Amino acid sequence: MERVQTLLRNHDIRPSYTRMAIYRYLDENRNHPTVEAIHEALSASLPTLSKTTVYNTLHLFIRHHLVKEIDLQDHKRYDIVQEPHAHFKCDVCDTLYDIDIVPPNAPTHDDIVDVRDVQLVYHGTCKRCQQAV
Amino acid sequence: MERVQTLLRNHDIRPSYTRMAIYRYLDENRNHPTVEAIHEALSASLPTLSKTTVYNTLHLFIRHHLVKEIDLQDHKRYDIVQEPHAHFKCDVCDTLYDIDIVPPNAPTHDDIVDVRDVQLVYHGTCKRCQQAV
DNA sequence: TATATATTTGTAATGATTACATTTTTATGG
C-alpha cells in the first residue's frame, strides 16, 4: 500500500490515480506551484489531464486541509506545508521563498471573533535577481 | 490653497480635480475600498469619471508612495494609511479591518536582499457576522 | 492664439478562475 494512498484515505479523499499524482507533485515540488505549473508538469505523464481537474482537486485538498492557497497579486499558489510559516515573493522573478518564522497571533480586537488563517508575505528582490544586474 | 493640493504637489503629482477627488475619497473613507467602490461613490459628483482613470490614478499614487495595494483573493483593496499595520479580512462579509500591530521584520535569509513591503493578513469571521446566526 | 504635453475616456483584449453539461471511470449487487 502506498503512503500517499493511505494519506488521502485518512483525509476522507478517494485516492484516484489523478489525485495521487497531484498530491505527489505538490509533495515533491515544494516551490508553491501555480495551477498552470502543476498542469503542465503532469501533462507529460497524464496527457488527458484537464486544468479543471487540477482546480477541482486542489480545492478538494484545501477543503480537507491538505493544502493551503496563497493569494498573490497574479496567480494563486499552492502549498502542501501545513506548519505556520511566512513567505518572501521576489517581484522580479516571481519566486516564492519559504521564510521560517511563525506569524504573530492576532491580538484581541473588538471586531474579531474567529481567526482561521494568517498570511505573512514579504515583497522585494531576491539575491539571484539582485546580482543579475 | 487646499491641503490635498499641496500634498499631491509635494509628491510630484499634478493636482487635477479628479486626482484630488480620488485622494480625498481615500482619505475620508479608510475602509480599504475597491476600484469599484471608489468609482461608484465618485460617479455621483463626477459623472464622466471612467474606471480606467481610477485605475490609472491609484497606480500613480502607489508609484509615489501615497497608497498601498492589498492583494486579497478577490478584488484589490487600496489603503491610504502608510504606517505599517496588519489586516483582518472577514470571509463572510468581506470587510477588511485594520489591526494595530506592526508586522515582524523579515529575518536574514540567504536568498533575500531587499525587502520593500510586508503584508500580514488574518482571515476568519468578524463579530457582526458571527452574531448574525 | 497656437502648439505641445498631460490627463481622461471608451472600448477592446487578456487571462485566471468558475460554471456546467457530458463523458469516462469506478464501485456494488445480482
Place this chain on the structure above:
DNA sequence: CCATAAAAATGTAATCATTACAAATATATA
C-alpha cells in the same frame, strides 16, 4: 460477468477584474 448507480474527470463556455491602447479632452507654455 453484466447492469446500474455514483464518483471522477473532461471540454467548453461564461465571468469578471484588470490591462492595453488609441482617441478625445483639458492644461500649460510660448
